[in-house]
Amino acid sequence: MEGIESGDGDVQASEYLQTDETLERDDPMSDGGCSLRIREALVCSSDHEIDIGFSQSEQRKSEEEEEAIGEEFDEPSGLLVERKDFDPPAVGMEFESYDDAYNYYNCYATEVGFRVRVKNSWFKRRSKEKYGAVLCCSSQGFKRVNDANRVRKETRTGCPAMIRMRQVDSKRWRVLEVTLDHNHLLGSKIYKSAKRNVTGTKRKCLSSVESVYRARVIDTGDTVDPNSTMKQQIQISGGSNDLLSLRRGDSAALYNYFCRMQLTNPNFFYLMDVNDEGQLRNVFWSDAFSRVSCSYFGDVILIDNTYISGKFEIPLVTFSGVNHHGKATLLSCGLLAGETLESYHWLLKVWLSLMKCSPQTIVTDRCKPLEAAVSQVFPRSLHRFSLTHIMRKIPEKLGGLHNYDGVRRAFTKAVYDTLKVVEFEAAWGFMVHSFGVIENEWLRSLYEDRARWAPVYLKDTFFAGVATARPGETLNPFFERYVHKQTPLKEFLDKYELALHKKHREETLSDIESLSSNTAELKTKCSFETQLSRVYTRDMFKKFQVEVEEMYSCFSTTQLHVDGPFVIFLVKERVQGESNRREIRDFEVLYNRSVGEVRCICSCFNFYGYLCRHALCVLNFNGVEEVPLRYVLPRWRKDFKRIQGPADNGLTGGFVDGTDRVQWFDQLYKSALQVVEEGTVSLDHYKVAMQVLQQSLERVHSVEEKQD
Numbered sequence: 001m002e003g004i005e006s007g008d009g010d011v012q013a014s015e016y017l018q019t020d021e022t023l024e025r026d027d028p029m030s031d032g033g034c035s036l037r038i039r040e041a042l043v044c045s046s047d048h049e050i051d052i053g054f055s056q057s058e059q060r061k062s063e064e065e066e067e068a069i070g071e072e073f074d075e076p077s078g079l080l081v082e083r084k085d086f087d088p089p090a091v092g093m094e095f096e097s098y099d100d101a102y103n104y105y106n107c108y109a110t111e112v113g114f115r116v117r118v119k120n121s122w123f124k125r126r127s128k129e130k131y132g133a134v135l136c137c138s139s140q141g142f143k144r145v146n147d148a149n150r151v152r153k154e155t156r157t158g159c160p161a162m163i164r165m166r167q168v169d170s171k172r173w174r175v176l177e178v179t180l181d182h183n184h185l186l187g188s189k190i191y192k193s194a195k196r197n198v199t200g201t202k203r204k205c206l207s208s209v210e211s212v213y214r215a216r217v218i219d220t221g222d223t224v225d226p227n228s229t230m231k232q233q234i235q236i237s238g239g240s241n242d243l244l245s246l247r248r249g250d251s252a253a254l255y256n257y258f259c260r261m262q263l264t265n266p267n268f269f270y271l272m273d274v275n276d277e278g279q280l281r282n283v284f285w286s287d288a289f290s291r292v293s294c295s296y297f298g299d300v301i302l303i304d305n306t307y308i309s310g311k312f313e314i315p316l317v318t319f320s321g322v323n324h325h326g327k328a329t330l331l332s333c334g335l336l337a338g339e340t341l342e343s344y345h346w347l348l349k350v351w352l353s354l355m356k357c358s359p360q361t362i363v364t365d366r367c368k369p370l371e372a373a374v375s376q377v378f379p380r381s382l383h384r385f386s387l388t389h390i391m392r393k394i395p396e397k398l399g400g401l402h403n404y405d406g407v408r409r410a411f412t413k414a415v416y417d418t419l420k421v422v423e424f425e426a427a428w429g430f431m432v433h434s435f436g437v438i439e440n441e442w443l444r445s446l447y448e449d450r451a452r453w454a455p456v457y458l459k460d461t462f463f464a465g466v467a468t469a470r471p472g473e474t475l476n477p478f479f480e481r482y483v484h485k486q487t488p489l490k491e492f493l494d495k496y497e498l499a500l501h502k503k504h505r506e507e508t509l510s511d512i513e514s515l516s517s518n519t520a521e522l523k524t525k526c527s528f529e530t531q532l533s534r535v536y537t538r539d540m541f542k543k544f545q546v547e548v549e550e551m552y553s554c555f556s557t558t559q560l561h562v563d564g565p566f567v568i569f570l571v572k573e574r575v576q577g578e579s580n581r582r583e584i585r586d587f588e589v590l591y592n593r594s595v596g597e598v599r600c601i602c603s604c605f606n607f608y609g610y611l612c613r614h615a616l617c618v619l620n621f622n623g624v625e626e627v628p629l630r631y632v633l634p635r636w637r638k639d640f641k642r643i644q645g646p647a648d649n650g651l652t653g654g655f656v657d658g659t660d661r662v663q664w665f666d667q668l669y670k671s672a673l674q675v676v677e678e679g680t681v682s683l684d685h686y687k688v689a690m691q692v693l694q695q696s697l698e699r700v701h702s703v704e705e706k707q708d
Helices: 020-026 056-069 098-112 188-196 201-207 250-264 288-297 341-355 368-377 387-392 394-398 404-416 421-434 441-448 489-516 527-533 538-553 604-608 613-621 640-644 661-679 683-707
Strands: 002-006 037-041 043-045 093-095 116-124 130-137 162-167 173-179 213-215 269-274 280-286 300-304 316-322 328-335 361-364 382-385 554-563 566-576 582-592 597-600
Touching (some): 093 098, 098 116, 098 130, 098 162, 280 288, 288 341, 328 341, 341 368, 387 404, 489 538, 527 538, 566 613, 582 613, 640 661
Parallel strands (some): 300 361, 361 382
Antiparallel strands (some): 093 173, 269 280, 300 316, 554 566, 566 582, 582 597
16 A cells, blocks of 8 residues: 655645745755766767766866856846756656655756745555655645744745656656746745855755766667766757757757657667767667567668758658558668768667668668668668659759750650660660760769669569659658658657657558458459458558459460470550550560469569569469469568567567567567457457456566565
């Protein structure tokens, strides 16, 4: 059982319990020093040292500067002007003890200009150990005149400023709720004592701040050194190529956001990269949902640096993949000081260490530093360039040409209308010679890199829908509708949560929709459509369904060449060409009768993860009634998360590390997710799932009670 001690409890006048004088007399910490510890800020420097705080020299410098400037005093109002030497309290801050927490809030109050009162305290009945408290402004609530020993002028204003904190499992004290706003003037009481003794309480609080940021870092070997220290302050940078460009207040907003996310998202991870002077250079973060998504869909990733290369206000880099519904899913984010090899290398190394996933294919923009970093960190991955990024740059790079329209059409035709390398080479040569752009530097560099971006060269690369190979297809930035060029960092952090919430909701609803129905609406009598309607998620089935429907635009399937079990077929298709004219195109399809292998020259399977209409025509021609299982990828199945299992993708190999909490979370999250998915099938399934989850929670709590 628990007890409660009310140190104030006076939200209304009738609830007043004690006076300011009583609290000042009884409170042993009214003039103590302060020490602040904020929970797990993950910071790394160039030498992997990680504790970030104020150095003694910086403290002395701060004191000397303050003494030189003197107290900032507003003569007309008689008030001490608020100074910003202390970071204001924020949700997520943690302290070693209650006394440390009280000292910090008292020092902050002294700096701002108000007094602190203990409003409520909570104790455990058996041990009498304090486990919760509310600290408030001394002007909070109202007094009852009848309880006063003598009639005095009312000094309370019902001020809402307060912090609520509680002891957590680690025995540290964590701030759970904060109200910073006051409804009265600040500074009048504090100024009287501060003016008499400039080096008194106020200076004592400042000099005793030893550790504002206590942190740990995961190095390249994924080891943790919680004892390494670097007594530097993270500073706001402004414009240096080696420093993260932030506005005033951005660093505090970023850190407060991280603290809040760690409270609401237990497996949220972030890492800060600082230089030898303690200045912030790069930042990385990923939430629990993204980390689990990476274990499922980390085979092909898109690293999007559009916001940096496009000179956006926020230097954002995103890692994204494609989920089992064929939709973009966010894997992590980063903020970089600039497009340098060092910054990209740091970001990719952190991603690899945390996600423990080496992608099969990585798609990026054409950026030399990023290209070099990918080759160093992921030497076994196939690195390809995004065709979407290239096509978007055509107006910028070629818009000044007098024959721009002709060049653009010839460029598009060479990219999308060629099926063989010889055809691409001929179309490219025609473009550069006919329009006189053979000396164009951008086109020349593109041609040199053609094996990494032109679809005709990428037919052996698996993209799972991350790359585009058809006219009109584009890959939009993950935060396209949420971020514009002038969006500040503070606004982005708010929009970030909105965007993720919407994406997670869409994925959950798509899961429910796919699992709740065994079959989708069929549009043909083709056996391929019936087969995969029971297997694919609804969104992926609709994409495959288009290929089934378009089989009827393929009007001829004939054999060209036979070599034992290998047969080359020619499939003719009516397609829509320029000016909406119908054209006939030939597609060669290789079919291996002995093993049921089929491969089309359009390489739809490698680009999008499902068979094209031409391959389906060949299967149908040979009497095959079902798509071979090798072409039914598990990543598109509606039950993919369930069959994947909690320990797949090489994350754990079935071994549970007794000290790795990240691994515990990943396995528990995946296992619980299977229960959630099954529980949405019907009302009966839901009731059973809820019962199981409640029983599991009770059993987990019983373990904690036994330990107590």
